[in-house]
Amino acid sequence: QVKLVESGGGVVQPGRSLRLSCTASGFNFGSYGFHWVRQAPGKGLEWLALIWFDGSNQFYADSVKGRFTLSRDNSKNSLSLEMASLSDDDTAVYYCARERRDLAIALLDYWGPGTLVTVSS
Amino acid sequence: QVTQSPSSLSASVGGRVTITCRASQNIGTFLNWYQQKPGEAPRPLIYAASNLQSGVPSRFSGSGSGTYFTLTINGLQPDDLATYYCQQSYRAPPLTFGGGTKVEIK
Numbered sequence: 042q043v044k045l046v047e048s049g050g051g052v053v054q055p056g057r058s059l060r061l062s063c064t065a066s067g068f069n070f071g072s073y074g075f076h077w078v079r080q081a082p083g084k085g086l087e088w089l090a091l092i093w094f095d096g097s098n099q100f101y102a103d104s105v106k107g108r109f110t111l112s113r114d115n116s117k118n119s120l121s122l123e124m125a126s127l128s129d130d131d132t133a134v135y136y137c138a139r140e141r142r143d144l145a146i147a148l149l150d151y152w153g154p155g156t157l158v159t160v161s162s
Numbered sequence: 163q164v165t166q167s168p169s170s171l172s173a174s175v176g177g178r179v180t181i182t183c184r185a186s187q188n189i190g191t192f193l194n195w196y197q198q199k200p201g202e203a204p205r206p207l208i209y210a211a212s213n214l215q216s217g218v219p220s221r222f223s224g225s226g227s228g229t230y231f232t233l234t235i236n237g238l239q240p241d242d243l244a245t246y247y248c249q250q251s252y253r254a255p256p257l258t259f260g261g262g263t264k265v266e267i268k
Contacts, residue, residue, distance in 0.1 A: 076257070078204075086196075086204065086247055088257040100255040136203055146192050146210050147251035152203035 043067040043151045045137050050156030055128055063120040063137035063153055071095070071115035074140040076149055077122050079133035087133075091140070091147075092120065104130075127160045134158075164193075164250045166260035174268045179235040181263045183248035188228045192252040195224055195233045198262075199244045207246075208233060235265075243267055 049061040063075070077089040090111045091100045099111045110123040120137055134157050138149035163186040173179050183193065191211035196204040206215045208224035211231055221237045235242055248260040 078259075085262045086198075086249075086259040088255070088259065091255050091257075102256055138203075141209075144209060146194065147254045147257055148194050148206055148209040148215075149196075149204075149249075150206055150215070152205065154203055 043139070045139065045151055045153035047135060047137055047153045047156035050135065050158045052159045052161055053127055054162050055160055057127055058123065058125045059127060059158060061122040061124065061135055061156060061158070063122075065118045065120075065139070068139075070118040073142055075113070075120055076138045076140060076147075077111065077120075078136045078138055078149070078152075079131075080136070080155075081130075081133040084133075089135075090122065094142075124158070127158075129160050132158060132160045164248050164258055164260045166246075166248055166263050168263060169261065170264040170266065172266040172268050173238050175238055175240060177238045179238055179242075179265060181233045181246055181248075181265075183226075183231040183233070183260050185229045185231070185250055185252075187252075189250050189252035191227050192250055192254075193224075193226070193231050194249045194251070195222075196247045196249060197242075197244045198247065204247065238265075238267065240267055 044066045053059045076091050092111045096113045108126050113120045134155040136155045138152040141148045141150040165184045193211045195208040198204040212224045223234050245262045245264045
């Protein structure tokens with residue numbers, strides 16, 4: 042079955058960097074685009090980034106552009122989200138999600154359970 | 163930008179629930195709905211405004227186009243306790259989510 046699992050969350054000091062990973066299984070990873078979405082404690086969902094199926098293009102929300110970098114390794118069925126210059130506002134649960142590929146609309150059809158990032162001194 | 167209302171509601175088991183999502187511009191039917199149960203990741207319910215995602219119970223339905231959309235739950239069940247989000251993807255990226263509607267059971 043389709044499975045996504047995020048890892049790499051934890052407590053990090055303001056201004057520091059952190060790398061999150063997302064490992065996938067149960068489907069042809071290299072055929073899909075992936076998104077990252079975050080959710081601050083008690084708040085709603087915020088879209089962060091998209092990477093195309095072949096890694097040729099990445100797109101970012103204005104709130105993280107220039108600080109976050111999304112990459113993928115199709116040989117390892119994995120994604121990496123490199124986060125730099127972290128601040129308190131980046132404290133959230135971070136989800137990776139697969140984009141269903143047979144639609145004209147971007148639907149996130151499978152999500153990982155999320156990994157919590159806490160930015161605190 | 164998409165705006166959801168209400169931000170929360172309470173309804174009885176077996177009742178009907180309607181959640182509204184308004185877009186700031188005409189987005190056609192580029193609108194999806196998700197359900198997020200407490201402590202869990204979101205899961206898709208409806209895509210392209212009115213299409214039921216595989217495995218979703220038929221008591222969920224979506225309608226609308228342009229700037230006005232609704233998610234309806236006919237015959238609310240205890241398992242429907244959750245927060246519901248709309249998400250637009252017109253000329254995406256970026257994707258944008260509504261603020262969420264928390265559904266409680268009376």
